[in-house]
Amino acid sequence: xxxxxxxxxxxxxxxxxxxxxxxxxxxxxxxxxxxxxxxxxxxxxxxxxxxxxxxxxxxxxxxxxxxxxxxxxxxxxxxxxxxxxxxxxxxxxxxxxxxxxxxxxxxxxxxxxxxxxxxxxxxxxxxxxxxxxxxxxxxxxxxxxxxxxxxxxxxxxxxxxxxxxxxxxxxxxxxxxxxxxxxxxxxxxxxxxxxxxxxxxxxxxxxxxxxxxxxxxxxxxxxxxxxxxxxxxxxxxxxxxxxxxxxxxxxxxxxxxxxxxxxxxxxxxxxxxxxxxxxxxxxxxxxxxxxxxxxxxxxxxxxxxxxxxxxxxxxxxxxxxxxxxxxxxxxxxxxxxxxxxxxxxxxxxxxxxxxxxxxxxxxxxxxxxxxxxxxxxxxxxxxxxxxxxxxxxxxxxxxxxxxxxxxxxxxxxxxxxxxxxxxxxxxxxxxxxxxxxxxxxxxxxxxxxxxxxxxxxxxxxxxxxxxxxxxxxxxxxxxxxxxxxxxxxxxxxxxxxxxxxxxxxxxxxxxxxxxxxxxxxxxxxxxxxxxxxxxxxxxxxxxxxxxxxxxxxxxxxxxxxxxxxxxxxxxxxxxxxxxxxxxxxxxxxxxxxxxxxxxxxxxxxxxxxxxxxxxxxxxxxxxxxxxxxxxxxxxxxxxxxxxxxxxxxxxxxxxxxxxxxxxxxxxxxxxxxxxxxxxxxxxxxxxxxxxxxxxxxxxxxxxxxxxxxxxxxxxxxxxxxxxxxxxxxxxxxxxxxxxxxxxxxxxxxxxxxxxxxxxxxxxxxxxxxxxxxxxxxxxxxxxxxxxx
Numbered sequence: 091x092x093x094x095x096x097x098x099x100x101x102x103x104x105x106x107x108x109x110x111x112x113x114x115x116x117x118x119x120x121x122x123x124x125x126x127x128x129x130x131x132x133x134x135x136x137x138x139x140x141x142x143x144x145x146x147x148x149x150x151x152x153x154x155x156x157x158x159x160x161x162x163x164x165x166x167x168x169x170x171x172x173x174x175x176x177x178x179x180x181x182x183x184x185x186x187x188x189x190x191x192x193x194x195x196x197x198x199x200x201x202x203x204x205x206x207x208x209x210x211x212x213x214x215x216x217x218x219x220x221x222x223x224x225x226x227x228x229x230x231x232x233x234x235x236x237x238x239x240x241x242x243x244x245x246x247x248x249x250x251x252x253x254x255x256x257x258x259x260x261x262x263x264x265x266x267x268x269x270x271x272x273x274x275x276x277x278x279x280x281x282x283x284x285x286x287x288x289x290x291x292x293x294x295x296x297x298x299x300x301x302x303x304x305x306x307x308x309x310x311x312x313x314x315x316x317x318x319x320x321x322x323x324x325x326x327x328x329x330x331x332x333x334x335x336x337x338x339x340x341x342x343x344x345x346x347x348x349x350x351x352x353x354x355x356x357x358x359x360x361x362x363x364x365x366x367x368x369x370x371x372x373x374x375x376x377x378x379x380x381x382x383x384x385x386x387x388x389x390x391x392x393x394x395x396x397x398x399x400x401x402x403x404x405x406x407x408x409x410x411x412x413x414x415x416x417x418x419x420x421x422x423x424x425x426x427x428x429x430x431x432x433x434x435x436x437x438x439x440x441x442x443x444x445x446x447x448x449x450x451x452x453x454x455x456x457x458x459x460x461x462x463x464x465x466x467x468x469x470x471x472x473x474x475x476x477x478x479x480x481x482x483x484x485x486x487x488x489x490x491x492x493x494x495x496x497x498x499x500x501x502x503x504x505x506x507x508x509x510x511x512x513x514x515x516x517x518x519x520x521x522x523x524x525x526x527x528x529x530x531x532x533x534x535x536x537x538x539x540x541x542x543x544x545x546x547x548x549x550x551x552x553x554x555x556x557x558x559x560x561x562x563x564x565x566x567x568x569x570x571x572x573x574x575x576x577x578x579x580x581x582x583x584x585x586x587x588x589x590x591x592x593x594x595x596x597x598x599x600x601x602x603x604x605x606x607x608x609x610x611x612x613x614x615x616x617x618x619x620x621x622x623x624x625x626x627x628x629x630x631x632x633x634x635x636x637x638x639x640x641x642x643x644x645x646x647x648x649x650x651x652x653x654x655x656x657x658x659x660x661x662x663x664x665x666x667x668x669x670x671x672x673x674x675x676x677x678x679x680x681x682x683x684x685x686x687x688x689x690x691x692x693x694x695x696x697x698x699x700x701x702x703x704x705x706x707x708x709x710x711x712x713x714x715x716x717x718x719x720x721x722x723x724x725x726x727x728x729x730x731x732x733x734x735x736x737x738x739x740x741x742x743x744x745x746x747x748x749x750x751x752x753x754x755x756x757x758x759x760x761x762x763x764x765x766x767x768x769x770x771x772x773x774x775x776x777x778x779x780x781x782x783x784x785x786x787x788x789x790x791x792x793x794x795x796x797x798x799x800x801x802x803x804x805x806x807x808x809x810x811x812x813x814x815x816x817x818x819x820x821x822x823x824x825x826x827x828x829x830x831x832x833x834x835x836x837x838x839x840x841x842x843x844x845x846x847x848x849x850x851x852x853x854x855x856x857x858x859x860x861x862x863x864x865x866x867x868x869x870x871x872x873x874x875x876x877x878x
Contacts, residue, residue, distance in 0.1 A: 234269070288862040302850050305401070351410070435545075447563060450560060504617075
């Protein structure tokens with residue numbers, strides 16, 4: 091179920107990122123972009139960033155993602171889906187016999203420089219990336235510049251290779267571009283370092299020191315990094331400048347010291363949004379964008395975050411999203427669409443007992459027709475008149491009972507004839523008769539076109555304990571048949587006991603043979619139709635017994651389908667509830683109440699326009715029983731399809747997020763109730779929520795340190811009411827630069843806060859880790875390469 095429900099909800103959420111009308115609402119980046127992941131444990135980051143960019147960027151299909159990992163990480167990447175934008179290079183780890191934890195980072199640097207195949211593989215990878223970017227060229231407005239984002243984890247020992255790998259990437263990719271703008275993103279996973287916190291913190295401190303060196307104005311690096319096809323080395327140089335345009339430090343703890351909202355994935359979202367902010371394709375929004383603040387200016391930002399000594403400051407960011415909880419909405423609508431179908435299927439149709447009997451093939455005409463097929467024609471009894479009779483005088487027969495007369499005439503011949511031609515033939519036909527197949531065929535045929543009868547009714551009608559059960563009729567019929575058979579057998583015995591002379595037939599004097607023939611004919615016409623009548627009653631009783639078996643099987647089969655529906659309802663409820671729970675308490679409130687009502691309204695509207703049984707037509711859900719018999723997954727797929735194409739696009743379910751949230755907040759409150767939330771109150775809460783959650787993702791020693799510089803940007807629809815409200819608040823209260831990035835969508839709004847100007851000494855992470863770093867150094871550990 092999950093593998094079907096999750097893509098459905100995610101697809102709806104992705105569609106919600108697009109506009110409801112014009113264009114597709116996504117942004118575009120202006121210049122080509124490459125994301126370079128160095129080190130292990132970044133597979134999830136790469137997948138998430140690629141997914142977000144593909145969803146939000148019009149030309150996201152032209153972005154390259156290059157991953158450089160250790161061979162130890164290869165096993166976890168085996169099952170990852172490969173795509174044309176992904177390139178992965180695995181570096182062999184330092185020899186374990188010569189390497190130890192004491193010198194792990196320096197050993198990586200030494201091993202990298204000594205193992206020539208590493209540089210050959212990286213050269214090949216970056217040239218391959220360059221060639222693919224050329225293929226994607228039509229997706230970009232300009233090929234003059236490349237944006238290269240380098241991402242690594244602060245504690246990964248492989249990050250000692252970041253300068254060389256980044257410089258190599260810039261040199262090779264730069265051959266196709268006039269310039270390469272390179273940024274570094276350092277991910278700090280404080281929440282994951284509980285077991286080996288001391289050593290991990292020490293390696294993190296070492297890398298931060300190296301980052302500080304890389305960002306100095308006098309930083310230079312020269313190394314033979316490029317390789318020709320003949321294996322020749324080519325020197326690559328970086329002279330007297332910071333290696334990266336900006337270095338971002340992003341932790342899973344914010345500056346208040348608590349876990350960031352959304353966890354480490356929120357940092358991946360920050361990387362995506364910063365990348366768009368710095369490299370977006372500017373388009374005319376059709377509105378006065380100047381009223382929303384200034385565009386982002388990377389040069390101005392770099393200048394504003396310089397420290398007092400002129401050195402380049404580090405940067406961090408915070409990110410918040412307030413949007414319609416589309417995943418929860420999609421799953422909740424799907425659940426209530428399903429429950430609405432179940433409710434309609436359970437409605438008892440206005441059918442009398444006779445009509446229910448007919449649908450199940452238990453009505454008298456159907457029984458009579460079936461008996462005609464099972465019991466030989468009565469005309470065969472005429473053949474008994476040609477049976478050989480014994481020579482008996484009429485005078486002796488007259489005084490006998492009919493039983494005695496029959497024996498005197500035929501001995502066992504009459505019984506044998508009836509047994510062979512009627513009883514045994516009927517039994518043979520019964521044995522050949524497939525009651526189960528006929529029952530299923532009758533029910534299937536007569537259910538065709540009956541959109542008001544489903545397996546819920548069949549389960550009820552075939553339930554002995556249900557008030558509408560057919561069993562009552564069937565039991566009554568069986569009881570009456572048993573009584574009729576007993577009475578018929580008594581009548582037969584009575585006839586057998588009567589005198590032959592009492593039979594009505596022509597008697598002629600002195601014509602003994604003639605009278606014997608007439609007596610024989612009268613006896614046959616009196617006794618054997620009665621025997622045939624008893625056989626008919628007994629066969630009808632057997633049919634009822636067979637129908638008892640089929641009714642039991644029908645109940646059992648219907649109950650299986652009912653249980654499948656109950657289980658599906660439970661799974662849908664679990665998925666919807668979990669999705670609602672994953673939305674925060676404020677944004678996710680009243681989803682079930684609100685969307686149960688809206689879904690019911692949409693379904694009622696569709697029925698009014700297209701007919702009472704619209705959902706059970708072939709163009710809609712169709713035959714639920716037939717789908718369910720193929721498997722719950724088959725039915726679920728059909729439900730998802732109809733929900734996606736008919737329900738979710740309804741205007742009732744496609745409100746702008748501000749209106750949707752306001753309506754949902756007040757769904758349980760009467761319109762005239764003074765407790766109803768006003769739009770202004772809602773906007774205040776949304777604004778506060780955004781600002782509160784966009785807290786910077788790093789903790790500093792001094793929250794208001796003197797070099798702190800901030801800029802804040804919003805992403806959303808420039809024509810949205812909330813955006814105008816937030817802009818007005820920023821204009822009156824701001825002490826920082828603000829900006830706005832228009833995206834033609836109505837599903838929500840995002841806020842990105844940038845803060846820069848701090849040094850590694852300002853970081854709580856650095857201060858806490860420095861103690862461990864010094865301790866390890868004092869105990870013979872090394873963390874830097876010799877050249878450094």
